[in-house]
Amino acid sequence: MRNYKCLSNTKFETNGFHIEPIRDEDKYEIMSIRNEQIYHLRQAKPLTVEVQENYFATVVSDLFNQEKPNQLLFSFFLNETFIGYGGLVHMNWIDKNAEISFVMKTELEEDHFIEYWSNYLKLIEQVAFKEIGFHKIYTYAFDLRPHLYEAMVLSGYYEEARLKEHCYFNSKFIDVVIHSKIASA
Numbered sequence: 001m002r003n004y005k006c007l008s009n010t011k012f013e014t015n016g017f018h019i020e021p022i023r024d025e026d027k028y029e030i031m032s033i034r035n036e037q038i039y040h041l042r043q044a045k046p047l048t049v050e051v052q053e054n055y056f057a058t059v060v061s062d063l064f065n066q067e068k069p070n071q072l073l074f075s076f077f078l079n080e081t082f083i084g085y086g087g088l089v090h091m092n093w094i095d096k097n098a099e100i101s102f103v104m105k106t107e108l109e110e111d112h113f114i115e116y117w118s119n120y121l122k123l124i125e126q127v128a129f130k131e132i133g134f135h136k137i138y139t140y141a142f143d144l145r146p147h148l149y150e151a152m153v154l155s156g157y158y159e160e161a162r163l164k165e166h167c168y169f170n171s172k173f174i175d176v177v178i179h180s181k182i183a184s185a
Helices: 024-036 049-063 106-131 145-154
Strands: 012-014 017-022 072-078 081-092 099-103 136-142 158-169 173-181
Touching: 012 049, 012 173, 017 106, 024 049, 024 081, 024 099, 049 072, 072 099, 072 106, 081 106, 099 106, 106 136, 106 158, 136 158, 145 158, 145 173
Parallel strands: 099 136
Antiparallel strands: 012 017, 017 072, 072 081, 081 099, 136 173, 158 173
């Protein structure tokens, strides 16, 4: 298992779930998830095997060589079964904040969305607040998935901002909603 230089732990656990530094063996499942859910991601076009392999060989592998990478990516598991991935992205080491990223297997969303998001948030908070001492983490989400906001509020996040008609989606402008949590909250 690889480890990020800025982390003293490689595995974070809660309630049968765990995250560990992103694994190469998950890259094709991650590609599939991202392509299935492209509608809510900041991804311009579907990923190809070549693009995904290049991303893992260059961007992802380089993250493990940096003292303060701009993102920390993790594979997410339930009882040792891979069910998604995410991390802290757009990391600002000076201001001690980062955006939360997370997607789970598409077929699990209908029955487990809030449960899996809530447990993932507990895990990523361990990384952000306890391991690296960040002050704030947040989501930046297109206003397309109301269950996301429910999971955020249940996990102690607050709606910090709503950027009105901020993104163009399906021939109309939609809002972007930002939910945040501060370490001391």
